[in-house]
Every structure is written in C-alpha cells, then in structure tokens.
Amino acid sequence: MIEIHRTFNLLSNKVMSWVEQFILLLPNLFITLLVLTATVFAARLTRRALASVLPRMSPGAVTLHSLISTLAYVAVLLVGIFFGLEVLGLDKTVTSLLAGVGIIGLALGFAFQDIAANFISGIIIAVQRPFTVGDVIQTDAFFGTIERINLRTLDLRQVTGELVRVPNRKVFESAVTNFTVTTRRRVDLECGVAYSSDLDQVRAVVLAAMEDFPELLTEQPPQVMFTGFADSSITFSLRFWIPYRRQSDYVGAKSEAIMRIKRAFDAAGIVIPFPMRTLELPAEVLARLGGGL
Numbered sequence: 001m002i003e004i005h006r007t008f009n010l011l012s013n014k015v016m017s018w019v020e021q022f023i024l025l026l027p028n029l030f031i032t033l034l035v036l037t038a039t040v041f042a043a044r045l046t047r048r049a050l051a052s053v054l055p056r057m058s059p060g061a062v063t064l065h066s067l068i069s070t071l072a073y074v075a076v077l078l079v080g081i082f083f084g085l086e087v088l089g090l091d092k093t094v095t096s097l098l099a100g101v102g103i104i105g106l107a108l109g110f111a112f113q114d115i116a117a118n119f120i121s122g123i124i125i126a127v128q129r130p131f132t133v134g135d136v137i138q139t140d141a142f143f144g145t146i147e148r149i150n151l152r153t154l155d156l157r158q159v160t161g162e163l164v165r166v167p168n169r170k171v172f173e174s175a176v177t178n179f180t181v182t183t184r185r186r187v188d189l190e191c192g193v194a195y196s197s198d199l200d201q202v203r204a205v206v207l208a209a210m211e212d213f214p215e216l217l218t219e220q221p222p223q224v225m226f227t228g229f230a231d232s233s234i235t236f237s238l239r240f241w242i243p244y245r246r247q248s249d250y251v252g253a254k255s256e257a258i259m260r261i262k263r264a265f266d267a268a269g270i271v272i273p274f275p276m277r278t279l280e281l282p283a284e285v286l287a288r289l290g291g292g293l
Contacts, residue, residue: 032084039080047073067123067151115152121172122151135180136247139171145246159247184217185244187254191261192233194271199226199234202270206238209264210257215249217241232273 047069054065126149131137135146137156144158153165179185193202203224210222222240229235238261242253265272 032087035080035084035087039077039084042080043073043076046076067126117169118152118167121168122149122153125149125154125168125172126151130176131178131181135178136244137179138177139166140174142166179244179247179250183244184241185250186239186241187250187257189238189254189257189261190227190235191238192230192235192272193265194232194273195234197234197270201268202236205264205268205270206236206261209260210238210240213240213253213260214256215243215253217243232275 050069050072051065054068131146133146133149136144137146139156142156142158142164144156144164146154147157147163148155151168153167154171156164156166158164193199206224207222210216213222216222217240220241222238224236224238226234226236238257240253240257242249244250262272264270
C-alpha cells in the first residue's frame with residue numbers, strides 16, 4: 001500500500017506540475033495564436049497585393065507572377081511560425097527545424113534533379129520570355145503552337161492535333177525557332193524543268209504566275225534561283241515572303257504557289273519531267289527475251 005501511495009503521489013505531483021506549466025504558458029499561447037492569425041492575414045494580403053501589382057509591372061508573365069506571389073505567401077507564413085515558436089520559448093525547436101529543412105532540401109535536390117532542373121528552367125523562361133502563349137515554335141523534336149507555359153512543362157499543340165507536354169529543361173537547353181516573333185516567313189518551293197526548257201522563259205513564267213498573289217510581301221519580291229542539274233531535270237527554287245500568324249498561312253501559300261506554277265507551265269508548254277532510269281541488260285538476256293517474243 002505504501003508503494004502504491006508513493007506512486008500515486010509522484011503522478012499527482014507530476015500532473016500538477018504540468019498543469020502549472022500550462023497555466024503559466026497560457027499568455028504565451030494566446031500571444032502565439034494572435035501572431036499566427038495575424039500572419040495568415042498578412043500572408044493572404046501580401047499574395048493579393050502582389051497578384052494585382054505584378055501584372056501591371058510586367059504584363060504577360062502569368063506563371064512568374066503566380067510563383068512570386070506563392071513564394072511571398074509561404075515566406076510570410078514561415079516568419080510568423082518561427083516567431084510564434086520563439087514566443088513559446090522553443091528556440092531549440094526552431095534551430096532543429098531550420099537544420100532539418102536544410103538537410104531535407106539537400107536530399108530532395110539530389111533525388112529530384114530533373115524536376116528541379118525543369119522548375120529552374122521554367123523560372124528562367126518566365127523571366128526572359130523568349131516566347132509566349134500562341135507563338136508557333138519548333139524544338140528539336142516538336143513543332144506547334146504554345147497553349148500553356150507552366151513552371152515545369154510547356155504545352156505544345158502540334159499541327160496534327162496532338163498535345164505535347166515538353167519539359168522546360170528540354171526547351172531551355174535545345175535550340176528553339178520562333179516563327180511568330182517576326183510576323184513573316186519565307187516560303188521556299190523546289191521544282192524542276194526539262195533540260196530542253198528555256199531557263200529565261202521559266203523564270204519569267206514563274207514570276208508572272210506570282211503576280212497578284214494573295215498577301216504577298218512586296219518589299220521583298222519573289223526570286224527564282226536555279227539550284228542544280230538533277231538526273232532528269234534542272235532544278236530551281238522559288239522564294240517569296242508572306243505574313244505569318246499561324247502554320248496554315250505557310251501551308252496555304254505554298255499550295256497556292258504550286259497550283260499557279262503548274263497552270264502557268266501547262267499554258268506555256270514547259271515540261272516538269274518524270275524521273276527517268278536507264279536499265280542495261282546483258283546480251284544473253286536480251287537474246288532470250290527476243291527469242292521469247
């Protein structure tokens with residue numbers, strides 16, 4: 001009984017000690033609660049303020065604005081949480097948390113190198129803005145219109161309809177051609193004519209066919225350049241410039257030029273030859289074929 005009574009007294013004293021410490025801690029808890037409430041309010045206010053101010057300072061960088069607002073929101077929350085822990089007298093806890101965050105961040109950096117690289121590349125793309133939503137671009141493997149720019153991927157709608165999500169790292173590290181930034185594009189059309197053709201006439205007929213061409217940029221007139229002697233034809237290249245807003249402008253202009261050249265060649269009697277091949281057979285094969293006939 002004596003041991004039970006002693007144990008009960010020890011437990012009672014311990015509980016009373018905890019109750020006393022809790023009562024003494026109540027003011028600090030109240031202050032901490034006020035600090036955290038004010039911190040949440042300040043974090044939301046900061047995010048809303050940045051969301052309204054940043055678009056005025058740099059219009060178009062929606063992804064970057066969202067990132068800055070989120071980082072500011074998290075930073076204000078962390079400051080409030082650390083200050084609340086200081087009020088509660090948990091200094092060692094704050095130090096341990098900071099050390100733990102550093103170690104966890106280092107471990108995550110090694111474990112998710114690709115994700116981190118895509119994220120950093122997305123930030124750089126958002127800052128430099130080499131292209132925007134709606135631009136027609138070509139990477140090493142894909143060609144299409146940008147539909148969305150995220151911090152990790154870039155959504156590219158190909159001309160055949162597929163939606164490709166290209167990692168920002170691939171876009172940042174590779175060469176990218178932006179066909180929209182200059183608002184114009186040169187069309188190169190390859191063709192060939194028979195060796196018996198008058199090349200001066202060919203040039204004149206092609207240039208005449210390009211007169212009154214729809215939306216042709218007149219500051220750089222069409223050019224006809226003969227490029228080589230092929231197996232069955234003399235090849236030439238027609239070069240002309242058009243306004244460029246989307247891929248259909250380029251494809252439509254090239255199709256219209258092909259139809260105009262074909263009609264003009266038919267009217268002028270200029271021949272676009274078929275590929276020809278010469279086949280030589282041994283004499284004994286020819287003799288057998290002749291005997292069979």
